[in-house]
Amino acid sequence: MEEERIPERHTFFIGVGNQKGGVAKTTNTVHIATALGEMGYHCLILDCDSNAGATRHFNIPVDSFAGIFEILIGDEEPNDLVLQNGDGDIELPPNVFIIPGRRKLEKVDDALGKFQSKHELLRAPLEKLRGKYDYVFVDTGPQAPTPVIATYMAVDWFLLSVRPESFAIQGLKDALTDIADxxxxxxxxxxxxxxxMSGVDRRTTLSKRLTEYVEKLFLVDGSASAKFATIISHSTVIPRAQEVGKTVFQTEPDHRVTQQYRELALEIQTRLKLLTGVGPETVATSADSEGKVANG
Ligand SMILES: Nc1ncnc2c1ncn2[C@@H]1O[C@H](COP(=O)(O)OP(=O)(O)O)[C@@H](O)[C@H]1O
Ligand SMILES: [Mg+2]
Structure with a gap:
């Protein structure tokens, strides 16, 4: 008997970076994935940060599950470690999946062979996820350099996070050097x-000035900027949602910031379509019966 063919998804592998902490990497990862999930796309978050911010953001107890650590040291297969809504007490937004992170990631070097290449650690695992998700986001953190290096060497795209503060902008420049490297x-x-650009308070001149600076810093072709036009406002709805282990899509579905994340998700899709030719309607043809929405 012929096997039923499950259509493969076109998977975009996207690292989220800026080696500085506190620049909204995790907040952006979680909310962009949730926005795309709301549109029907399947998004997997790999929590490659030893602080396990994304894992905590969903109220998932850190260290209760095997995760990125076990994948990096080659003990587990990534597809076996994906957590989904309804696993145990876990509540995840629609179409969002996660492979959790844990403290131990800081010690990953001790668990690796002396001559094992850090560059290769995530490549094979990511390959195994290809075709199963529309987007795989890898959230990185500042504390553990090895998972960050492995991420840079394995993903196809990098999404950089910045807040309107000079330390965060310096971090952006470092991240660009890392990408080139x-x-x-x-x-x-x-x-x-x-x-x-997140956490922007348009009422302050510093916010305005630094937003314009980043816009110019990333000009391509003299007109378009790599900075996304959609800016995420500073708002307490974000930390309040985090406190209860949810995203603003659950706590404040109609808030301005929630809407901004929806717009940002669309902008990301449009840009990927422009750069790769693969976009919403192409992806939608591989829709499953859960009713993926075409947006093109
Ligand atoms: N748009 C925003 N408005 C207000 N606070 C924000 C916003 N985005 C992020 N934050 C807060 O900034 C802090 C750092 O965010 P986080 O995503 O953890 O950064 P990173 O992952 O880069 O370390 C968190 O306390 C978070 O609640
Ligand atoms: Mg983080």
Whole structure:
């Protein structure tokens, strides 16, 4: 008997970076994935941060599940570790999946062989996820360099996070150097997907000035900027949602910030379509019966 063919998804592998902490990497990862999930796309978050911010953001007890640590040291297969809504007490937004992170990630070097290449650690695991999700987001953190290096060497795209503060902008410049370095040393196809500006208070001149600065810093072709036009406002709805282990899509579905994340998700899709030719309607043809929405 012929096997039933499950259509494969076109998977975009996107790292989320800026080595500085507190620049909204995790908040952006979680909310962009949730926005895309709301549109019907299947999004997997890999929590590659030893602080396990994304894992905590969904109220998932850190260290109760095997996760990225076990994948990096080669003990587990990524598809076996994906957590989904309804696993145990876990509540995840629609179409959002996660492989959790844990403290131990800081110690991953001790668990690796002396001559094992850090560059290769995530490549094979990501390959195993290809075709199963529309988007795989890898959230990185500042504390553990090895998972960050492995991420830079394995993903196709990098999404950079920045807040309107000079330390965060310096971090952006470092991240650009890292992208160039990774391109040169084994991941030539890595590309900057764009820069997300979050926590912006338009009433302050510093916010305005730094937003314009980032816009100009990332000008391509003299007109378009790699900075996304959609800016995420500063708002207490974000930390309040985090406190209860939810996203603003659950706590404040109609809030301005929630709407901004929806717009940002659309902008990301449009940009990926422009850069790769693969976009909403192409992806939608591989829709499953759960009713993926075409947006093109
Ligand atoms: N748009 C926003 N408005 C207000 N606070 C925000 C916003 N985005 C993020 N934050 C807060 O900033 C802090 C750092 O965010 P986080 O996503 O954890 O950064 P990172 O992952 O880069 O370390 C968190 O306390 C979070 O609640
Ligand atoms: Mg984080």
């Amino acid at each position: 990774a391109q040169e040393h084994g991941n030539p196809t890595l590309q900057l997907l764009g820069v997300v």
